[in-house]
Amino acid sequence: MIYKLTGVLQHYIWGGEHYIPQLLNLSAEENQHYAEWWLGAHTSAPAIIEVDDKSVALTEFLQQNPTALGDRSREIFGEELPYLLKILDVAKPLSIQLHPTKQQAEIGFAKENAAGIDLKDPKRTYKDNNHKPEMMIALSDFWLLHGFKRKRKSLRH
Template sequence: MIYRLTGQVQHYAWGGKNYIASLIGLHSAKDQPCAEWWLGAHPSAPSEIEDVTGKQSLIEFLLQNPTALGQASRQQFGDELPYLLKILDVEKPLSIQLHPTKAQAEKGFEAENAKGVALTDSTRTYK
């Protein structure tokens, strides 16, 4: 079965106002930058999947239909989508981003919790 997948636009100050808006047919983006278009099951901006019954979060769809991920993917990564596709439109200089391994992230998260750094603190690295 084929489903329509709709990504989520991320509006960051460094983003452009033309490429992503044109790519996805977004006509209301003239006022704000469209920096990234996310396709995946990231908890903060999951894509929507549409079938004959309507739309739902890709996260909810995969919870209800884990076999849609395929046997090989499920054996290696479990019942979660193992990637996030990002389409970028960069108008202003973009900083380099480095992502830790899962083990590094867990250790950093625990260390910041132990120090009492709030999850909402702008200086927090591991959320």
């Protein structure tokens, strides 16, 4: 069965204003940043799946239909979609991101939950219990690492 999925836009200040709306054939709002388009089952912004003329969050659909992921995927990754596809439009340089291992993420997420730190609290480090292995494929010109000092210059400081 093939289902229609609709992703979720993320509006961060570093995002561009045109690429993602053009890609998705959407009208761009003036002065709006379209940084990311998520297509997956992340609990903070799940894609929407059309099933029997109803719109349902992909997270909810997978909870109700775990076999949709297939036996092999469930055997390796459990009952969750094992990836989150993101399309980014980076208009301003981003800082380096460090991601935890799966074990570190599970422990950190559990500790922050036990401490009662809200998922939307800016002081929260672990937004979920997953590690973040990433693969990047540039759809246009893109500087991944830009502006780094040479090793000897860094050592002098």
